[in-house]
Amino acid sequence: MTGKVAVVTGAGNGTGRVHVRRLADEGADVVALDLPGTLSEQALAETAASVPAGRRVLTRTADVRDVAALRAAADAAAAEFGRVDVVVANAGLCDAPGPALTIDELTWQRSLDINLSGVWNTVRAFVPHMPDGGSVVVVGSTAGIRGNANRAHYAAAKHGAVGLARTLAIELGPRSIRVNSVHPGAVGSGRPLAAEAIARLRPDLAAPTEADARQALSDRNLIPVPWVDAVDVSNAVLFLACDESRFVTGTELVVDAGLTQKV
Numbered sequence: 001m002t003g004k005v006a007v008v009t010g011a012g013n014g015t016g017r018v019h020v021r022r023l024a025d026e027g028a029d030v031v032a033l034d035l036p037g038t039l040s041e042q043a044l045a046e047t048a049a050s051v052p053a054g055r056r057v058l059t060r061t062a063d064v065r066d067v068a069a070l071r072a073a074a075d076a077a078a079a080e081f082g083r084v085d086v087v088v089a090n091a092g093l094c095d096a097p098g099p100a101l102t103i104d105e106l107t108w109q110r111s112l113d114i115n116l117s118g119v120w121n122t123v124r125a126f127v128p129h130m131p132d133g134g135s136v137v138v139v140g141s142t143a144g145i146r147g148n149a150n151r152a153h154y155a156a157a158k159h160g161a162v163g164l165a166r167t168l169a170i171e172l173g174p175r176s177i178r179v180n181s182v183h184p185g186a187v188g189s190g191r192p193l194a195a196e197a198i199a200r201l202r203p204d205l206a207a208p209t210e211a212d213a214r215q216a217l218s219d220r221n222l223i224p225v226p227w228v229d230a231v232d233v234s235n236a237v238l239f240l241a242c243d244e245s246r247f248v249t250g251t252e253l254v255v256d257a258g259l260t261q262k263v
């Protein structure tokens, strides 16, 4: 990644921060974006502080629902670095699960706006600054390649993002710009599971423990681990971002410990 410039949305927290660090570890300079607001600015500053010395990180706030804000960030990135070689459309939200017939319109629309239109907005803002040979990586989910009970709003948006990525691969292929998606299963946060999650994972037990919930998660996977780590997702993003995947485009890379194949 040395000499390349990568943009990561949703870079203030979670896996987005790890993507920034992993890309920078391999030599990239990074444009790190997250939601407007003081908390996000602090989070982005922590992300920037986490990269190795010598790498440059430009932080900006922009809601991925706001294409004008993304275009302003893209202009700032172009002014700072001259171009953008890699776009990682990572920002996403998975909220308020419930059966498809009961999801309220606000929740449905917010999921489509962030998880699907947000990817489109990110690409429309940054790809004009991308030279031939660049790479776009859309962060999806296993919910983007199979149904996901109680998360229809999320699954529909993430499936839509796959259609967008495949279509962009066709349209941008003549410029040797590659477009692929990465599909994580459950990603460990490094924090203990919330009581609500433990109860949801083990409805069969009156007083389930965290170990019970971990076991339920492990049982869903082919490889007996409850979740993958954020860096496992980042390694997949890195592969698709760099030239080692130079002829890989229009495809989905699943990082899920075998979840999709087992259930």
Ligand SMILES: NC(=O)c1ccc[n+]([C@@H]2O[C@H](COP(=O)([O-])OP(=O)(O)OC[C@H]3O[C@@H](n4cnc5c(N)ncnc54)[C@H](O)[C@@H]3O)[C@@H](O)[C@H]2O)c1
Binding pocket: 009, 010, 011, 012, 013, 014, 015, 016, 033, 034, 035, 040, 062, 063, 064, 065, 090, 091, 092, 093, 094, 114, 118, 139, 140, 141, 142, 183, 184, 185, 186, 187, 188
């Ligand atoms: N964590 C998991 O288990 C998991 C599993 C599969 C897929 N994913 C996907 O990975 C990606 C990152 O998720 P995460 O787990 O790191 O989540 P996270 O909540 O820890 O981080 C998401 C980041 O996106 C930002 N964001 C949210 N809405 C935004 C908006 N409208 N505009 C700009 N930024 C916004 C948040 O501020 C946050 O920094 C998402 O696309 C998510 O769907 C996560």
